[in-house]
Amino acid sequence: MARGNRDSWGSRIGVILAVAGSAVGLGNFLRFPGQAAQFGGGAFMIAYAVSFLIIGLPIGWAEWTMGRYAGQRGFNSAAGVFHCLVPHRGSKYLGVLGAIIPLVIFMYYVVIEAWTLGYTVRFARALMDPALRFGSIGDATAFYDGFVGSKKDGAGLQMSWDSMLPWLLVVFGLNLVLIYRGISKGIEKVCRYGMPVLIALAVLVLVRVLTLGTPDASKPEQNVSNGLGYMWNPGKTLVMAEDGKTVLHEVVAPTEEERLQRAGELAAAVPGAQVEQIGVLERLKDPNLWLAAAGQIFFSLSVGFGVILVYASYMSAKDDVVLSGLAASSTNEFCEVALGGLITLPAGVAFLGIAGVSGQGTFGLGFNVLPMVFSAMPAGSLFGAMFFFVLFIAAVTSSLSMLQPGIALLEEALGIGRRASVALLGTLTALGVGFVAYFTAGVKALDTLDFWVGTFLIFVLATAQIILFGWVFGVDKGFEELHRGAAIRVPTFFKVVLKWVCPLFLLTIFTLWVIKNVFGLDLASGQKSASPYVQALVDQRDPVAWMSVGLIVVVGVGLALIIGSSKTYKSELKD
Amino acid sequence: MSTSGLLIMIVSVSVVTLLFVGCVWKVLTSPSGESEKLHAADLHTPDMDRK
Numbered sequence: 225m226a227r228g229n230r231d232s233w234g235s236r237i238g239v240i241l242a243v244a245g246s247a248v249g250l251g252n253f254l255r256f257p258g259q260a261a262q263f264g265g266g267a268f269m270i271a272y273a274v275s276f277l278i279i280g281l282p283i284g285w286a287e288w289t290m291g292r293y294a295g296q297r298g299f300n301s302a303a304g305v306f307h308c309l310v311p312h313r314g315s316k317y318l319g320v321l322g323a324i325i326p327l328v329i330f331m332y333y334v335v336i337e338a339w340t341l342g343y344t345v346r347f348a349r350a351l352m353d354p355a356l357r358f359g360s361i362g363d364a365t366a367f368y369d370g371f372v373g374s375k376k377d378g379a380g381l382q383m384s385w386d387s388m389l390p391w392l393l394v395v396f397g398l399n400l401v402l403i404y405r406g407i408s409k410g411i412e413k414v415c416r417y418g419m420p421v422l423i424a425l426a427v428l429v430l431v432r433v434l435t436l437g438t439p440d441a442s443k444p445e446q447n448v449s450n451g452l453g454y455m456w457n458p459g460k461t462l463v464m465a466e467d468g469k470t471v472l473h474e475v476v477a478p479t480e481e482e483r484l485q486r487a488g489e490l491a492a493a494v495p496g497a498q499v500e501q502i503g504v505l506e507r508l509k510d511p512n513l514w515l516a517a518a519g520q521i522f523f524s525l526s527v528g529f530g531v532i533l534v535y536a537s538y539m540s541a542k543d544d545v546v547l548s549g550l551a552a553s554s555t556n557e558f559c560e561v562a563l564g565g566l567i568t569l570p571a572g573v574a575f576l577g578i579a580g581v582s583g584q585g586t587f588g589l590g591f592n593v594l595p596m597v598f599s600a601m602p603a604g605s606l607f608g609a610m611f612f613f614v615l616f617i618a619a620v621t622s623s624l625s626m627l628q629p630g631i632a633l634l635e636e637a638l639g640i641g642r643r644a645s646v647a648l649l650g651t652l653t654a655l656g657v658g659f660v661a662y663f664t665a666g667v668k669a670l671d672t673l674d675f676w677v678g679t680f681l682i683f684v685l686a687t688a689q690i691i692l693f694g695w696v697f698g699v700d701k702g703f704e705e706l707h708r709g710a711a712i713r714v715p716t717f718f719k720v721v722l723k724w725v726c727p728l729f730l731l732t733i734f735t736l737w738v739i740k741n742v743f744g745l746d747l748a749s750g751q752k753s754a755s756p757y758v759q760a761l762v763d764q765r766d767p768v769a770w771m772s773v774g775l776i777v778v779v780g781v782g783l784a785l786i787i788g789s790s791k792t793y794k795s796e797l798k799d
Numbered sequence: 800m801s802t803s804g805l806l807i808m809i810v811s812v813s814v815v816t817l818l819f820v821g822c823v824w825k826v827l828t829s830p831s832g833e834s835e836k837l838h839a840a841d842l843h844t845p846d847m848d849r850k
Contacts, residue, residue: 237827265811452808558819562816566808
């Protein structure tokens with residue numbers, strides 16, 4: 225037997241809120257609405273629900289089970305969990321992924337967290353000084369560029385209200401202080417208060433948004449109903465070129481009549497162009513839709529991050545992982561679908577119209593469109609401050625969870641205390657955060673790290689985990705372990721899902737993702753174009769992209785050396 | 800907003816809300832095992848008390 229648990233959760237509701245806090249993040253409010261709208265609400269929600277059932281829940285339960293199992297045997301880190309589950313000297317190195325993913329994601333996530341705090345304060349100040357409200361989308365974009373430093377490296381590192389540096393120092397320090405306080409006094413306490421506050425504030429913002437009606441009577445098409453329609457309407461109307469394959473326009477008017485009329489006008493302007501209506505069934509045949517839905521579920525629930533694995537290791541043998549896992553997932557889904565799905569796009573469309581929000585990425589929607597929207601809305605400074613504070617709470621509870629896997633690894637592998645592990649991890653992450661915060665031109669460093677770690681490696685770890693659970697640990701043993709202390713039972717067909725459906729679905733999705741995002745092949749049209757991330761490394765030889773990849777490699781090698789040299793994992797194999 | 804869009808929205812939001820409320824209710828009403836009592840102590844490593 226290895227060592228006893230050093231720390232533990234104070235209550236069941238605490239661990240549930242902590243895992244939910246880890247899962248609920250900016251993606252719930254900014255990424256999900258954009259994805260759902262892009263692929264047609266109805267079709268997207270079908271693929272989303274299927275992905276939730278065969279990827280999200282099963283991998284989550286597998287992580288909860290494996291984490292608690294290893295925790296009872298004295299292991300808290302991902303390396304320890306894998307070492308405990310697979311009696312092979314190489315298995316512990318899989319734990320490098322379980323530490324590198326949250327650690328590197330923390331390095332850029334905390335930067336975005338600083339943005340949310342800075343925007344919260346900006347709107348709070350606008351309560352006293354209305355001149356601080358944004359007058360146009362151009363104003364909001366200019367503020368974002370200066371605040372973040374997206375036009376020039378290092379431009380966001382100034383000690384002023386309108387620069388991210390002071391907020392970055394605050395949130396970085398806050399994360400270290402809270403993580404130093406430990407599982408129950410730090411993470412659990414923050415999530416126990418933070419999550420209810422987040423939900424309450426988000427519900428208030430939701431009520432405000434849904435009662436906006438038509439803010440500008442001179443633009444009747446810009447209203448909440450059309451915003452909801454843009455998000456949830458299942459049909460799509462496309463203007464196709466003469467060849468029948470090339471999409472010339474995607475018409476996003478809220479009603480079918482308007483869509484057909486607008487599409488007809490656009491098609492009439494191009495010789496040979498035709499209008500094509502795409503319904504739910506046609507949408508479901510598009511592999512890009514499945515990729516987007518599965519990806520959203522995957523990243524939204526924080527499965528494959530290595531966080532649930534570590535959090536669950538601090539539970540007792542009789543703690544219920546079935547209900548805890550389901551409750552944490554349902555909290556995340558509520559925040560994503562019922563809050564994020566009804567706030568973001570309807571608010572944007574009500575003030576800027578569909579053209580104003582269409583095609584905006586996560587950052588564009590969150591930090592360009594919404595600041596303008598809140599500036600224009602009655603009592604907008606108050607609701608803007610509330611909304612960005614919601615994002616800030618969501619970000620803090622997520623970033624805290626990203627530090628604990630690293631802390632657990634250092635304490636376990638090096639046998640050091642929390643003070644030393646926090647100091648060591650704080651130094652390492654300070655360097656990484658500094659790198660991301662400096663190389664802000666085009667948010668290149670952040671984007672590169674997010675692609676290779678926040679997407680690619682997560683797929684790898686999740687796939688490894690589900691194969692480990694279903695095939696190495698054994699699905700029967702795993703199912704038995706899963707139900708230890710459970711208040712509810714998981715239907716037996718989930719055995720088949722855990723062993724066959726989930727790994728196969730995940731491998732398929734992963735393969736499609738690699739084909740599309742690494743090899744640049746469009747899955748629907750078959751057209752090939754170089755992936756910008758691969759292009760940045762191979763063709764452009766972009767130094768920031770290379771340094772970002774170098775950072776990942778250095779952190780990975782460092783963690784592998786720590787794991788490889790640790791006596792903790794060597795001695796256990798002899799028992 | 801089309802009727803089909805409205806239906807999809809209502810179904811989606813209702814399902815996640817009911818699931819969330821049901822889970823909260825179940826967590827708050829079902830016995831919590833030993834975790835509430837036995838794991839309340841937050842253990843410290845020796846270096847945390849050292850000045």
